[in-house]
Amino acid sequence: MTTHASDAQPESAVPQHRPDDPRDPALGGSPLPRRRFLGLAAGSAAAMALSACTPGEGARTTDASESGTAAAAGDAAGQAGASDLPEVNWTMPTSWPGSLEVLSGGAQRLADTVSALTGGKFTIDMRTAGEEVPPLEILQNVQTGAVQCGHTASYYYTNFSQAMGFGTCLPFGLTARQQNSWMYSGGGLELLQDFYAEQFNAIQFPAGNTGVQMGGWFTKEINTVADLQGLRMRIPGLGGEVLSRLGVTVQNLPAGDIFQALQTGSIDAAEFVGPSDDINLEFQSVSDYYYYPGWWEPGATLEMQINLDEWNALPEEYQEVLRVATSFSNQAMLADYDNRNSEAMASLLEGDDVEVVPFPDEVMTAAEETAFEIYDEFAADDETFATIYESWQPFRERVQAWHDLAELSVMSFGRDEN
Numbered sequence: 060m061t062t063h064a065s066d067a068q069p070e071s072a073v074p075q076h077r078p079d080d081p082r083d084p085a086l087g088g089s090p091l092p093r094r095r096f097l098g099l100a101a102g103s104a105a106a107m108a109l110s111a112c113t114p115g116e117g118a119r120t121t122d123a124s125e126s127g128t129a130a131a132a133g134d135a136a137g138q139a140g141a142s143d144l145p146e147v148n149w150t151m152p153t154s155w156p157g158s159l160e161v162l163s164g165g166a167q168r169l170a171d172t173v174s175a176l177t178g179g180k181f182t183i184d185m186r187t188a189g190e191e192v193p194p195l196e197i198l199q200n201v202q203t204g205a206v207q208c209g210h211t212a213s214y215y216y217t218n219f220s221q222a223m224g225f226g227t228c229l230p231f232g233l234t235a236r237q238q239n240s241w242m243y244s245g246g247g248l249e250l251l252q253d254f255y256a257e258q259f260n261a262i263q264f265p266a267g268n269t270g271v272q273m274g275g276w277f278t279k280e281i282n283t284v285a286d287l288q289g290l291r292m293r294i295p296g297l298g299g300e301v302l303s304r305l306g307v308t309v310q311n312l313p314a315g316d317i318f319q320a321l322q323t324g325s326i327d328a329a330e331f332v333g334p335s336d337d338i339n340l341e342f343q344s345v346s347d348y349y350y351y352p353g354w355w356e357p358g359a360t361l362e363m364q365i366n367l368d369e370w371n372a373l374p375e376e377y378q379e380v381l382r383v384a385t386s387f388s389n390q391a392m393l394a395d396y397d398n399r400n401s402e403a404m405a406s407l408l409e410g411d412d413v414e415v416v417p418f419p420d421e422v423m424t425a426a427e428e429t430a431f432e433i434y435d436e437f438a439a440d441d442e443t444f445a446t447i448y449e450s451w452q453p454f455r456e457r458v459q460a461w462h463d464l465a466e467l468s469v470m471s472f473g474r475d476e477n
Contacts, residue, residue: 072185073307144374147181149207151363152200154215156315159336161399162361163187165267165392166210167469169363172384181377183208194313201364202259208365210266215311216297220258221437222295222444226251226453228359230430232451235268235358237458242360243386245454250447258443260351262366264385267361267392270400272353274418275330276321276337276346281418284425293317293329298355301430314340330355334403335396343407355425361392 084166105141151170163185170183188194197209198216213226225247233241241247242265255261275294281287288306292299299309312320312329320326322345329346330353331337343349363385370378407413418426434452438445 093399097112098137136261144177144180144376146357147373148379149181149183150186150191151183151208151210152186152197152206153188154194154197154212154313155188155210155339156194156313157187158339159314160339161259161392161395162267162332165361165388165395168391169210169266169384172387173380176380176384177377181380182360185210188313188315188466194315195311198259198261198364200444201261201366204260204366204368206366208363209363210363212295212359212361212376213263214359217296220254220443221297221300221441222254222447224424225447226263226360226362228295228356230301230355231357231427233358233455234462235270235360236460237455238331238358238360238457239265239389241451241454246450247454248445249452254443254447255364256367257475259364261364262367262370263362263364265389266361266363266385267389268362269332269359270329270355270393270396271333271358272356273333273337275328276342277328277348277350278321278346279327280348280416281350281422283296284418284422285362287422290328290352291326293320293326294355296355298330299300299392299393301468303431304429305425318342318345322381332359333396333400334407338403343413347412347414349407349413350418351415352418354418354423363388377408455476 075407108217114373128147139207151166153163153166153167157163162247167185170185174182191206192200192209194211194245195215197206197211198213198219201209214228216223228238232238238247242251246297251260255263275292279292284305286457287302289308290302290306291308291310292302293310293312294302294307295311299307299311303309310320310326314331317326317329317331318340321329321342329342331340337343337349363381365381373381404415408415434444
């Protein structure tokens with residue numbers, strides 16, 4: 060752990076997760092009282108936050124016929140409002156190594172946006188994977204208050220609750236656009252924030268999306284479901300649960316450990332995101348087959364997790380800034396990935412070293428059937444999963460029917476002839 064003079068916690072205070080720790084509310088401890096949160100950023104609220112945090116700009120008139128009195132008054136009011144706001148400094152560990160420019164860069168963009176919108180009064184120190192806490196222990200450290208916030212993917216923590224999968228994505232679930240619609244407009248974010256408050260003393264916001272992912276890198280061909288038997292694969296979340304039931308030995312490794320595991324043969328396959336990150340991690344040099352689609356991650360959301368006590372202690376203006384900054388970061392990362400992945404895939408297809416191949420229909424069908432059998436089981440056994448699933452499943456059916464009719468028809472037109 061990197062230490063700083065401003066750090067409130069010494070290195071020894073960073074908790075090491077113990078599965079049997081009774082103090083962890085996510086693992087059976089006493090849940091926190093149920094909480095409801097403010098809605099997502101509205102234009103008027105965002106404008107109020109920006110005018111309070113950016114001296115003078117929000118109130119200045121552009122009408123040349125106006126006297127300078129109104130502009131001067133606006134400047135004074137803005138400066139007074141900004142001066143009343145406290146200086147806040149947070150540390151934000153992430154699950155992303157610095158070599159992954161879109162992921163770590165997206166987290167840094169979030170921190171930079173918060174600073175810019177508050178005139179530097181609210182700063183967030185972004186740390187790359189392992190620099191502050193282990194990359195797959197962000198949530199545990201946010202929960203205990205060892206750090207104020209973190210940037211990670213919720214499905215890294217399905218060992219606490221399978222409902223964590225909804226925050227990132229479910230196999231054969233929602234695309235990035237559909238996930239955003241369910242979160243921001245369909246009630247999904249409110250359900251997840253209630254869940255995080257009760258179980259983890261945290262609040263979370265979407266803060267990045269990879270878009271649809273690839274199916275991963277394999278050192279041998281997959282022609283039938285039988286070929287999955289005994290396969291050793293790095294894959295997190297519920298996608299790993301599905302493949303486990305189809306005979307795969309599943310491992311959840313941080314991004315920085317995947318290459319060596321493939322190179323040494325300790326795993327036979329691995330998925331991460333898509334061609335941009337995968338080429339960066341050099342998977343193409345240790346694997347022969349690149350499969351698609353990534354049915355387990357049709358639109359993977361990343362999130363900013365915030366300790367609830369720290370959130371509640373913020374001025375409302377700073378809370379609104381975080382809503383605006385996370386929403387912006389969510390959209391910006393998706394745009395960045397679509398741009399970079401399209402370029403990287405074109406580069407891969409031009410080479411002769413990698414075979415880019417689809418999963419066989421037999422594998423896709425078996426995986427989809429298994430996924431929804433699992434969801435039904437989880438819903439029967441887990442009230443939280445059932446509550447969120449009751450929102451997610453009808454939304455999925457409705458929005459995908461709409462997109463099949465309107466968007467898929469446009470996207471697929473003329474493709475069969477090419």
